[in-house]
Amino acid sequence: MAQVNTCLKRIFTIFNLFFAIVGGVIILLALLSQFFTSANGGENLEGRTSGLIVLYVAGIVTLVISILGAYGAHKESRVCLIVFLVCMVIGCLLMLRVGVPIAFARPELKGWMEEKLRSVLPLDKASDNVKNTADGLQAGLHCCGLFSYQDWEDNIPDSRLCSSQEEEEMCQAVGYRMLLRETRVYSRPCFPIIMHYILLVVDVMLGIFFTMAALALLGMILSSIMIHQMNSGSRPTMMLTVPTIFSTPPPKYQELHNPPPY
Structure with a gap:
């Protein structure tokens, strides 16, 4: 066998x-997520269990594949490198299978989100779950309504009222038919802020998927070259002989005569 x-x-x-470090980081994130979930009393644990399982499986699989590839390179094991190559092919196809549809759907995401959010308006007549979610977004993002303050009609929740300590450019004065005094609310709607963070998460996901696909492609190339070098050294050496059809025939034997005695 030829030396690689x-x-x-x-x-x-x-x-x-590098792949082993990525796998370790994924496992560490899963452990931290499980720890903080347990520290919060296990709230919404049922919804997070599947996410934790996916993180654990992805981290362990990545770690095992990286160890397999390093062992195959160190021992020059053709079997380990072939298994590593197959895993890289499957991983690259999976990353592209997930990343490409997301990349094509990204330009239409804003229109789809806007259509879904407009279907719950007006917010003051929406379900309690929608109201609580909107209140949390307004309090955390310092915004008012999904598209404007009029999404709440005449019912003003406390989450969108400006405090006296807010900057002036973040607030606006509005009046309502049912109110005798002017009210100051946040001037920014929540939808552009929400879309900014959603698109940021989508871009990060696309970066991760296509980066992993590129790394898997690089692993395919490196492992293929190493397997090729091993196969080249394991082939039997073939002896080539020159055909004798056109070779010059040896000279005929000549009869030797003893010289006559004197």
Whole structure:
């Protein structure tokens, strides 16, 4: 078996070391998420269980594949490298399978979100769950209504009222038919802020998916080169002989005569 190029082995080892770090970080995030969930008394644990399982599985699989690739490069094991190559092919296809539809759906996300949110207006007549969610967004983002303060009609929740300590440019004075005094509310609607964070999360997800796909493609290339080098050294050497059809025939034997005695 031919020896794999030393520089290629080092590059491949560094590549798998990076993959192992990524797997460890994913597992660490899952542990931290589980810890904070338990610290909060296990609230909404049922909805987070599937997410934790996905994180644990992704981290463990990434860690195992990186160890497999590093071991295969160190021991020059063709079987381990072939398994690593198959895992990289599957991983690259999965990342593209998820990332490409998200990339095509991103331009239409804003219109889809706007249509869904407008269907719950007016907010003062929406369900309690929608009202509580809107109140939390307004208090946290310092905004008023989804698209304007008129989304609440004449019912003003405390979450969108400006305090006396708010900056002047963040507030506006509005009047209502049912109120005898002027009220100051946040001037910014919540929908643009919500969309900013949603698109930011989508862009981060796209960056992760396509980066992982590119890394998987790089792993495919490196492992393929190493397997090719091993296969090249394991092929039997073939002896080539020159055909004798056009070769010059040897000279005929000549009869030797003893010289006559004198």
